[in-house]
Amino acid sequence: MRALDERDIRTSFINCSKGEAKRLAVPRDLDERPWDDLDFFGWRDPGAPDRSYLVAEQDGRLAGVALRFQQSRSGFLQRSMCGLCLTTHPRGGVSLMTARKAGAAGREGNSVGLYMCTDLACPLYLRGRKVPEGGGRFEESLTLEEQIARTLGNLSAFVAKVTG
Template structure:
């Protein structure tokens, strides 16, 4: 992913108002991010742990999506898998994140959801830059580029459900 500015990030959001985009928490370390290893920019709001944000490059520029994390289930912790990068995590390492749909459908309360790495660090997990623990990555014969391509296809599918 190419480096992006705070202004570009705020302008990219498709499922919230301009006022909401102006008020959301943008990471302060944009200049320090490993942009060449990121397929998308994702972060959790430090002031509101149930909010997360995802910004990805698209054919039309950047697409930003505001997400809400579902309340964690009570019960015995188990390993769950991210639907984007296919990394498994113990306990709360994967969360159901929902995004209000863009446009009229979102105004009517419609949303879409996906199980994603709770820290939105999918790019780093699939490149081996971050570890979710033993057995967190499936043994696959795909190259890192092929893993990144598969993740991009899954991400674009999710974004199309939000914007479409």
């Protein structure tokens, strides 16, 4: 993914108002992010524990999605799998992320959801740059490029549901 700046991020959001996009917390360390290892940019809002955001390139344009989630209260031995990258995590490492739909449907209260890595670090898990607690990645016969393509396909389908 190409390096993003604050303006790129704020103008990319498809499921919130311009005012909401202007007020959301953008990370201050954008220059330090591993952009070459990211297929999309995701982060949690440090001031709002139930909010996360992601920005991805869709059809040559940036698409930002504001997400909400509730911390999982799963048991110690329960593992959950991310619907984007298929990484498994114990105890709250995966959360149901919900996004208000874009446009009139979102204003009417409609939303879509997908179980995702709570920290939205899917690209780093795929590349082995970050290891989830307890292991989490299973051996696959797919190449890294195929795993990335699958993850981006899953993300694209989710974004299409937000816009659709």
